[in-house]
Each structure stands twice: as structure tokens, then as C-alpha cells.
Amino acid sequence: MIRALFLTFFLALPWHVQADTQIPESQAQISLSFAPLVKQAAPAVVNIYAKRIVQARASSPFASDPFFENFFGGLAPSRPQVQNSLGSGVILSRDGYVVSNYHVVGMATDIRVVLKDRREFSAEVVLGDEASDLAILRLKDGEDLPFLTLRDSNTVEVGELALAIGNPFGVGQTVSSGIISGLARSGKITGKTRGYFMQTDAPINPGNSGGALIGMDGALIGVNTAIVTRSGGSNGIGFAIPAAMVEQFVRQARSGESQFQRPWAGxxxxxxxxxxxxxxxxxxxxxxxxxxxxxxxxxxxxxxxxxxxxxxxxxxxxxxxxxxxxxxxxxxxxxxxxxxxxxxxxxxxxxxxLIGPPDLPARNEITFDEDDILPLLRLSNVNPAVLAEFQLPILPDGVVVLDTGPIGPRIGLQRGDILREINGAEISAPRDVQRAFSKARRSVSMVVERGGQLVLLRFRL
Incomplete structure (x- = not known):
């Protein structure tokens, strides 16, 4: 009887009383709704449109034939093309410092940043690092901007709620929720990016790169960087660069560094x-x-x-x-x-x-003349500073290619290669290369170390 009376009373309530809502005012209430958190954080997350000029090789008439492509494909002339990229970024200061991914803005010739309130700014990269896949931009004429604070990444725990904010597939600013699925995901995630990542199941898709991963306190805990996918869409395995790394980038950018500096372990x-x-x-x-x-x-x-x-x-x-x-x-x-x-x-x-990588012993750099076998080839001895610059493993000695010159790429030589042998002669110093070339007659056979593997290059004179 009492239950029936209560049900009758509840159903008789006006609809506006039943649907009454309140703005969350406490941490406990916020956990029931992300809306106040999004209103606080979203203005500091921006869309980034970047353009870069790339040298694209014209299609070869032999492109459909793998055999002939090996011989004639490299003869097709290259033409500059404009490549567009779309991503996200996070404003970190009132005066317009923004963090994004290097793969979004690296080598860009024109960068346009659009805020949530539709204001637009041009920007330039002041510090970028491909290996970390991070870049710091500075907005031109940016002042009194909304920004996110950085949270100590060491306080982040598995199971915490997290929000990913970005511009997936260019549809506009989007918020997705999830948890921190894992910490200390290290190694190579994508491309040349190696590092230490947080894992989240908050849906991340193309265009989210460089966007914000925030905790329930509204602070930035990571920069969304990559996903594991077979379809091109989110499978719930996303990776973010911790805020502690971002903080180090901002510190170096503000101090005027043009290249990211890492301590040397040796x-x-x-x-x-x-x-x-x-x-x-x-x-x-x-x-x-x-x-x-x-x-x-x-x-x-x-x-x-x-x-x-x-x-x-x-x-x-x-x-x-x-x-x-x-x-x-x-x-x-x-x-x-x-x-x-x-x-x-x-x-x-x-x-x-902790110290920086020492530039010792001396590099003893040499640059070949324009009439040499490989004109304008530039070489250096290996030392800790050179190893750090090219992200090479520890090597006791060797000669590294600083610049291939115009002919080097045609024979397969790459910047950062370590020269080991030329026509059977061991290479331990740049002068050894000059001596080996001076003795060459009809052909040159070079053994180079690349990515921990030995590669044989041959060409005729």
C-alpha cells in the first residue's frame, strides 16, 4: 500500500521537477559529468593546419614493372609539391607557446592555428625533435590566451579517468573519454619516434595528434601521439607523451635552444x-x-x-x-x-x-671537392656529440656521413650512415675515405652501418 502511494506521488510530480539538473560544484559531482571540465579545458586546445614543400618524384613509365623500375625509376625528375597536414595542439602559456607533434608541424613552411573561439594565428616552430615527436610553437601576436597547466606525470596512475580533446578526421573539436590503461610503454611506437608513453583507451583518431589528454583536475597529463590500429580508426589503444617531457621542451624553448638537448649517459x-x-x-x-x-x-x-x-x-x-x-x-x-x-x-x-654529450675527440670534419668521386660529401669522426645528433647507438669509432652531397642519394648513401669499408679497406677516420677513393679505378664498393645492420653499396666510376 505504501509502495503504491509513493509510486503514485512520484508519477504525479511535474516533469520539470523530475528532470531538474544542477551544475556540478564538487569533485564528486564532476565525476558524474565532464561538462564543466570540458568548458574549462577545451578553449586551450587548438586546431593546426600546416603546409610543407616536399620533393615528389614524377611517376616513371616503368613504375608498373618492378624490374625496370629498379633501373629507370630513379631517373624521373622530382618536382616540389605542397603537402598539407591536420592536427591539434595545446596552448601552454598566456603569451602563446603551443605544444604539438613533430609529425604535424615539423618542416612546415606555413602554420595556421585556429582557437575554439575561431580566432586564427600564424605560428612558427621554435623547438622540434623528430625522435620525441614533440614540437613547441609560438603564436605570432598571441597574448592573454587560454592555456592548460601541466601535471606531474609521476602522479598519474593506471585506472584514472582521462579525456582526449582534439580534431579527429577534421570534423571539429571533439572530446572522448576513457581511462589511463598503462604506463611506461617504451620503445618505438611509430616512424622514428622512440620514447616513453602513457596508454589510454580514450578514442583517438587521425587529427587528434598533438591534442590534449587531461585528467580530472583539468591539467594536461599528456599529448596524444599515436594509435595501434589495423583499420585506420581507434581500437582503444592510444599513446600519449607524458607532460613531464612536454615541460622539458617548454623550458628549453623559452631558454632559446634551437635543438632539443638530452643528457648524455655514455x-x-x-x-x-x-x-x-x-x-x-x-x-x-x-x-x-x-x-x-x-x-x-x-x-x-x-x-x-x-x-x-x-x-x-x-x-x-x-x-x-x-x-x-x-x-x-x-x-x-x-x-x-x-x-x-x-x-x-x-x-x-x-x-x-648529468651532462650534455661531449664533442670529444675532435670530429676532424672534411668536405670533398666538387670534382671528387662523391662531390661535396661531408664526413666526421664519431664522438658522443655526433652519436646524439644522429640518434646512433654507442660506437667505439667510425666515420659518419654528415651530408651526402648531390650524388650520394643516387647510390643509396644516407645522412647518418657509418662508413665501415671501401673496396675492402677498413675505414676508421675521414682521411681513410680519401685514400680509398684515390685508389679506386673502375668501381667502388662501400660497406655502411645503418640501423645496426651492414649495407653494401656499389657504383661504377
Missing amino acids: MGGQTVDADLAASLGLARPGGMAITQLQEGSPFGIVGLHVGDVITSVNGLEVNSPSEMLYHMTIAGIESEINVAAVQDGIEKAYTVA
Whole structure:
């Protein structure tokens, strides 16, 4: 009887009483609606339209025949073409500093940024890095702009709610929700991008690149960068660059750096799996084993050795070389980090002073004359600064190609290649290349190291 009376009373209520809503005013209420959070954050997320000039090779009449394409395809003349890209960005300061992905704005000749309120600004890249896939732009005449604050990425936990804001497929600013699915996703995600990422299941699609991943406090926790997909659309596996890395980029951009600077480790390492843990006498897998140490490495200076296992940096777990580099990078050059490592079965603590890659020994650069076998080819000795510039693995010695000259690409030579042999003669210094070329008569056979593999290049004189 009481239940029937209550149901009758409820149904008799005016419709506007039943549908009454309120604007959330507390954190608990916000968790029930994202609307206030979106209103706060969305104005700082922008659409980016970028143009770049690329040299596109005209189609060859032999393009349909793989055999003849190998011989004649490279003879087709190249023509400049305009390539357009669409992405997103996040305003990080009132005076117009914006973060986006390098693959959106890198090498762009014209960049247009459109705010949510439809204001438009031209912009220029002040600091970009292809390996990290991050770029910092500065809006021209930008002032008193909406912006997002950065949250300490180390406070982000798996399971947290997150919102992705961007411009997927160019349909306009869009908000999608999800959670933080994983942390410390390291390695190569796409293209040349290597790093340390957060994973989210918030739907991310083409056009979201460079957009914001925000937490429930409205602060930026990451920059959406890539997805794992087979169809071209979101499958719920997206990756974002942590805000701590973005903060380091902004700091260097404001200090006037034109190239992103990473601390030098002078160290190689590998993840400790179950087999390696057993061979090292460790109780369980975990950490990064040191496999190489260059002379002068700041880690070697404090007493670390090959075979030691680094387990944490500044109290944060380390399990791979990518994680190690990430923690060093967000700390920055001229800072100190606290390192925990296992040495001979004993856990020890070290304080390591981070430095930039030294430009020693001397590069001894040479540039070939215009009438040489490979005109205007520019070479250098390998040293830590050169390795860092070309993102090369640790090499004890070698000669690196700084500039291929006009003929180099035709024979397959690439910038960043390490020359190992020419016509059977070992190459250890730039002058060795000159001597080998002077002895060449009818043909040249070159062995170069590229991406950890040896490549044979041959051409006739």
C-alpha cells in the first residue's frame, strides 16, 4: 500500500521537477559529468593546419614493372609539391607557446592555428625533435590566451579517468573519454619516434595528434601521439607523451635552444628478463643491466660497471633503456639524479651529475671537392656529440656521413650512415675515405652501418 502511494506521488510530480539538473560544484559531482571540465579545458586546445614543400618524384613509365623500375625509376625528375597536414595542439602559456607533434608541424613552411573561439594565428616552430615527436610553437601576436597547466606525470596512475580533446578526421573539436590503461610503454611506437608513453583507451583518431589528454583536475597529463590500429580508426589503444617531457621542451624553448638537448649517459643497457636475472643471481626479473660504458660516462665516473643493474632513478622504477633515458631527460642537463643499482648482489645508491654529450675527440670534419668521386660529401669522426645528433647507438669509432652531397642519394648513401669499408679497406677516420677513393679505378664498393645492420653499396666510376 505504501509502495503504491509513493509510486503514485512520484508519477504525479511535474516533469520539470523530475528532470531538474544542477551544475556540478564538487569533485564528486564532476565525476558524474565532464561538462564543466570540458568548458574549462577545451578553449586551450587548438586546431593546426600546416603546409610543407616536399620533393615528389614524377611517376616513371616503368613504375608498373618492378624490374625496370629498379633501373629507370630513379631517373624521373622530382618536382616540389605542397603537402598539407591536420592536427591539434595545446596552448601552454598566456603569451602563446603551443605544444604539438613533430609529425604535424615539423618542416612546415606555413602554420595556421585556429582557437575554439575561431580566432586564427600564424605560428612558427621554435623547438622540434623528430625522435620525441614533440614540437613547441609560438603564436605570432598571441597574448592573454587560454592555456592548460601541466601535471606531474609521476602522479598519474593506471585506472584514472582521462579525456582526449582534439580534431579527429577534421570534423571539429571533439572530446572522448576513457581511462589511463598503462604506463611506461617504451620503445618505438611509430616512424622514428622512440620514447616513453602513457596508454589510454580514450578514442583517438587521425587529427587528434598533438591534442590534449587531461585528467580530472583539468591539467594536461599528456599529448596524444599515436594509435595501434589495423583499420585506420581507434581500437582503444592510444599513446600519449607524458607532460613531464612536454615541460622539458617548454623550458628549453623559452631558454632559446634551437635543438632539443638530452643528457648524455655514455651507457648501453638491456631489460633484465627471467633468464638474465637468474644468471646475475637476482631474486626476480627487473631493472636495466648495463651492457656498455663509454669512457667519461657520468655513470662510470661514480663507480657503476658493466653488469650492474640499475633498478630506479629518483625513486622511480626503471626496467628498460627507454625508461632510463626518459627519467634522465625530464631531469635535464646540469641536474643530479639519485640512482639505485645492484652491484655484486648488493644494492647501492649513487648520485649522478648529468651532462650534455661531449664533442670529444675532435670530429676532424672534411668536405670533398666538387670534382671528387662523391662531390661535396661531408664526413666526421664519431664522438658522443655526433652519436646524439644522429640518434646512433654507442660506437667505439667510425666515420659518419654528415651530408651526402648531390650524388650520394643516387647510390643509396644516407645522412647518418657509418662508413665501415671501401673496396675492402677498413675505414676508421675521414682521411681513410680519401685514400680509398684515390685508389679506386673502375668501381667502388662501400660497406655502411645503418640501423645496426651492414649495407653494401656499389657504383661504377
